[in-house]
Amino acid sequence: MAEPDASRRVATVAVFACALAYPFLASGYHIYQGAQVLILAIALLGLNLLTGVNGQISLGHGAFFAIGGYGAAILVAKLGLPYWLAIPVASLVCFGAGFLFGFPALRFGGLYLALATFALAVATPQLLAYKGIDFLTGGSQGLQIPKPATLFGQSLGGDQTVFLLCLIATVALFLVAANLIGGRVGRALVAIRDHPIAAETMGVNAALYKTICFGVSAFYAGVAGGLDAIVVGFVSPESFGLALSLAFLVGIVVGGLASIGGVLVGALFIEFVPNYADSLTVFFGENAKALPGALYGLLMILTMAAAPRGAAGLVQSLARAAGARGASDKKHGAPFGEAVTGQWPEES
Numbered sequence: 318m319a320e321p322d323a324s325r326r327v328a329t330v331a332v333f334a335c336a337l338a339y340p341f342l343a344s345g346y347h348i349y350q351g352a353q354v355l356i357l358a359i360a361l362l363g364l365n366l367l368t369g370v371n372g373q374i375s376l377g378h379g380a381f382f383a384i385g386g387y388g389a390a391i392l393v394a395k396l397g398l399p400y401w402l403a404i405p406v407a408s409l410v411c412f413g414a415g416f417l418f419g420f421p422a423l424r425f426g427g428l429y430l431a432l433a434t435f436a437l438a439v440a441t442p443q444l445l446a447y448k449g450i451d452f453l454t455g456g457s458q459g460l461q462i463p464k465p466a467t468l469f470g471q472s473l474g475g476d477q478t479v480f481l482l483c484l485i486a487t488v489a490l491f492l493v494a495a496n497l498i499g500g501r502v503g504r505a506l507v508a509i510r511d512h513p514i515a516a517e518t519m520g521v522n523a524a525l526y527k528t529i530c531f532g533v534s535a536f537y538a539g540v541a542g543g544l545d546a547i548v549v550g551f552v553s554p555e556s557f558g559l560a561l562s563l564a565f566l567v568g569i570v571v572g573g574l575a576s577i578g579g580v581l582v583g584a585l586f587i588e589f590v591p592n593y594a595d596s597l598t599v600f601f602g603e604n605a606k607a608l609p610g611a612l613y614g615l616l617m618i619l620t621m622a623a624a625p626r627g628a629a630g631l632v633q634s635l636a637r638a639a640g641a642r643g644a645s646d647k648k649h650g651a652p653f654g655e656a657v658t659g660q661w662p663e664e665s
Contacts (some may be wrong), residue, residue, distance in 0.1 A: 324413045327589050327651065329581060330542065333488065334473050336355075336484055337481075337555075338452075339475040339480070340352055340476065340480040340481060341477065342416060345476050348476040348477065348480050349476065349548065350399050350519075350544065350588065350589075351480060352479055352483045352544075352548045353479045353545075353548070353586055353588050354549065354581070354584045354588050355480075355483040355484060355486075355544075355584075356483055356541045356544050357489055357541070357568065357583075357584035357587060357588055358396075358487055358580050358583075358584040359487055359537055359540055359541040359544070360378065360382055360537065360538050360541035360565055360579050361396075361498075361535040361565060361568045361569050361572065361580035361584055362376070362401055362432065362490060362494050362537055362577065363533070363535070363536065363538050364378050364534060364537075364538070364566070364568075364569050365542070365569045365572075365574065365575060365576070365577075365579075365580055366494060366497070366530060366537070367530055367534035368569060368574065368643065369390060369533060369573075369574035369575035369576070370399075370412055370498060370503065370506045370507060370510065370530075370565075370575050371506040371507075371509060371510050371526075371527060371530045371570060372509070372510030372511075373422065373430060373530070373531065373561075374427065374428070374430055374431040374434075374536070375430070375431070375434040375566075376431050376434045376435040376438055376562050376566060377434030377435060377436070377437035377438035377562055378434075378438075378534070378535075378562055379438050379441065379558070379559070379561035379562035379565065379636025380434075380437045380440075380441040380557070380562070381414065381415055381534075381535040381538035381539055381542070382539070382557060382561060382565075382578045383441050383442075383445060383542060383552075383554075383556075383557035384407070384410060384411050384441075384535075384539060384542065384571050385404075385407045385408055385409075385410075385411050385458075385540060385542025385546075386416055386542035386543060386545055386546040386552045386557070387407075387445060387542075387546070387552055388406070388407025388410050388411070388452060388539070388542075388543065388545045388562060388627075389403045389404050389407040389462075389542070389543035389546045390460045390462050390552045391406060391453055391460070391549065393462050393463070393547075394460050394461065394462050394606060395453065399402075400465050400482075400547050402640035403543065404486075404543035404544065404547070405540075407539055407542070407543045408539035408540045408543060409536070409538050409539075410537025410539065411536055411538060411542075412462060412532045412533065412534045412535055412536040412539065413532070414530030414532060414535055415531045415532040415533075415535025415536065415538075416528055416531060418475050418504050418531060418535070419528030419529075419531030419532060420527075420528055421422030421433070422434075422527070422531060423524055423527060423528065428648070430639075432505070433563075435559075435562075436470075438558075438562040439466055439508065439535045439557050440490065441516075441555040442555065442557055442558055443554075445554040445557070446554040448552075450633075454554075457554060458468050458553070459509070459551055459552050459553030459554070460546060460549065460551070460552050460553075461550060462546055462550050462552070464478070464479060464547065464548075464550050465478050465479065465482070465547065466478060467631070468481055468482060475507075478583075478596050479548045482547070483544050483548065483648070484515065486540060486544060490537060490540065491577060494537075494577055495577055498575075498577065499500045499533075502526070502529030505521050505526050506526060506530055506573050507575075508521060509521060509523050509526055509527065513537045518554075528600045537597060553663075563623040564587045565587075567583070567586070567587055567617065567652045568580065568584060568586060568587045569627075570583075570621070570630060571586045571587075571617070571620055571621075571628065572584075572627050572628050572629055573627030573628050573629025573630050574626075574627065576628075576629030576630075577616045578628065578629060579627055579628050582627075582628035583628070585653060586620075590613060590616055591609070591613055594608075594609035594610070594616070595609045597609055597612065599641070628637070648665060
């Protein structure tokens with residue numbers, strides 16, 4: 318087991334080094350896209366904790382994303398707080414909102430919980446545009462936010478600053494999630510998901526763990542929303558529609574449920590695939606306005622057909638097959654690189 322763990326650490330360090338160098342090598346727009354991938358990865362990681370690890374289906378995480386974005390925007394634009402303080406404060410508000418929403422969610426399960434969170438996602442943009450609070454939210458016109466110019470007192474370009482801010486937040490939250498899943502709390506969440514009655518019999522407080530998980534998941538969405546507001550420099554109700562919540566669900570399924578590394582693949586998918594699908598209208602003209610949506614749906618179907626358990630499941634299957642082939646080579650004395658005949662072992 319030591320060799321795969323060492324390879325995983327080397328790969329992680331290599332990915333981090335590439336990400337650290339990326340904002341100094343890429344152009345402004347590509348830096349923006351990279352920051353969006355990191356933001357989406359944070360939001361997907363929070364939703365994966367809730368849905369993949371704990372088994373609570375949420376179709377309304379765009380609402381917590383919106384709370385984090387608007388909270389950070391109001392604190393920066395209206396109250397003058399620095400961005401490094403506004404984002405944590407707005408995220409803590411999201412934690413409270415998610416924790417409180419987790420109490421009524423205890424009465425629901427499965428599709429009923431999905432419908433309850435679906436209603437939250439539908440109502441949020443309407444509430445943000447409500448005229449009674451437009452002195453805070455800016456109504457349908459939204460709010461503008463100045464982009465930070467410094468990071469830890471160092472003056473960098475605006476694009477580099479926001480990207481490195483997103484990278485630091487991503488690394489920190491990924492480490493927290495990894496420790497959470499690998500520890501006693503993670504085992505309790507999985508036990509509640511798979512065997513709720515047995516977990517409660519063993520003394521696990523299912524209600525407490527489920528509400529805290531909802532709060533932590535909302536906290537992650539709030540951090541992502543606050544970072545998105547800083548990166549874009551603008552928030553509006555139209556930015557947090559139902560499509561955003563559905564995109565989050567697509568991301569965790571494509572990346573792999575309950576997978577930490579898989580959320581990066583999911584983030585890349587929902588950031589770039591729709592953009593490439595939209596670019597096809599250039600070749601087919603205005604008569605093909607429905608083509609991007611159809612292509613996006615087709616790509617999702619093909620992805621799920623090729624990798625039913627997402628990108629993480631596909632990687633695990635390939636690694637298992639490679640390990641079985643290596644063991645067979647060693648057992649039968651086949652030279653390295655020589656094909657070994659026979660059937661692949663069936664997946665358990």
